[in-house]
Amino acid sequence: MFRLAHISDAHLGPLPKMSLRELASKRITGYVNWQRNRRKKLFGDTLENLLASMREAAPDHVAITGDLVNLATRTEIESARVWLETGFEPENATLVPGNHDAYVPGALGRAKAAWRPWLVSDTHSPEEPLFPSYRRRGPVAIIGISSANATLPFVATGDFKRKQARAAGKLLDRARDEGLFRVVMIHHPPVRGAAKWHKRLRGIGRFGRMLKKHGAELVLHGHTHLDTLYHLKGRDGQVPVVGIASCSHGPGGGTPPAGFNLFDIEGEAGAWKLTHRRMRMAGEGPGFEEIQEGLIGSGAL
Template sequence: MFRLAHISDIHLGPLPRLTPRELASKRITGYINWHRNRRKRLFGNILESLVDDIKSAAPDHLAITGDLVNLGARAEMDAVAGWLANVGEPDFVSVVPGNHDAYVPGSFKLACRAWRPYMLGDDKPASSAGENLFPYLRVRDNVALIGVSTAHATPPFMASGVFDRRQARLLRTILRQAADDGLFRVIMIHHPPVRGATQSYKRMLGIGRFSKVLKEAGAELVLHGHTHLETLYRLPGRSGDVPVVCVPSASEAPGGHRPASGYNMLTISGGPGEWNCRLERHGLDAQSSKFELFHSEDL
């Protein structure tokens, strides 16, 4: 039995002091949005409580599916690196980046440099950087954790992601080999690889390409973030439908139009051809300020 915790959309705050040069870009719109809206909904003490609750549950691994920062600034990347060190060792935590982690040109490289230990595949040399990190493969027990990046700098008022041909080709190979090795395959990705799951300006470019890989190679589970919602979709795979699971923002305060902070716990058991995966959703209770189990189901 393997227990995998899943969180996403950390949006670690507060915002650091930014220089005029850093704000002379798309960041200015995000900076204004932070002070008008986001900072009112995202609170560090909620994130701290969530991490404490996960640690008390003692999962075997933690998957983080993107948007760890807000504006893609160097100071934010460094702050997240410190936060990750407190959450767990790189062998225990696997990270994929989101659109906020590639907010402006250059941000993606900063993220890959600062968080490389958490995005390094078992067979990747320590010198790997940037797009060469993805897709990565980490094998823990009988589970294959496969990290895919959709992080891509976009113009103002856009939050789309890209799943390109290079990653599709490599992902197909990884999935087939992991199946031959008898592993339960978990794909971690930020943008939902599902048509209609979010608005067009936030969508993933390459959804058809991703779907083709799933149909040809298969997988047992896809974890994503981006929408801040507790959704469950299913996509056709090689040997049946593949569950596609999202989770609310890890830092979301209660009382908004989206679910409050939460995390998923997935319990994986069985073996090839007879896999079992149980999803438990834990969310922040506004009355008790504690995280409670509010839903569970077999996927």
């Protein structure tokens, strides 16, 4: 059995001090949102308690689906690198960026450089794009897709374009030929209606066509801060698409409290068994409790 954990949307805080020059951009809207809303929800030792609970479950690998930071300042990106180094060996954790990691032009490039050990494929040439990424861990192929890009104020859309779709399709075929269980990671939910119009993924239809042609066994995303389970049509059946609450969100507010997903993967090509457990913060205490368990994917049919 291979155990995969999934967390997302840490939004590591608090915000650093920023100059007027840094705020003279889209960051001003994010700064106001942080002061009025987000800092009140992402508080205390919620994230530390979640990581302790997750580690007790002894996952073989951790999937992190983006939004490590808030406004993607240089200080935040560097602090997130230290956080990754402290808590996650690159061999045992895979990251894809989110829209907050690409908050303003130039930020995504800095984040890619700082967080490269957790982003890069097992074998990667400097002249190749960083995404889609491909990592093999035991019987699992982890394919990372970047939907992150800088957008205008009050917009948090993502992009999935043709070039990345073609490359990801080839990786999905490669993993199928190798008899691997295929996990696709992306920040924005690739499902119509899963996010509001101004936060949607542009290229949802392209993503769906990719799954229909090449298939996958599991898709993981973040972005909405919601505990969700959708299904998309794949090459050989329905593909579960699973979202998760912010791993830093305390109790109260309009979205669920902090949680993480656990997936137990067993079997072999053509006969996979995927068990999903959703863990959620238990009240205001440090513990996390299981709120959902069951087979998902083709093994549940």
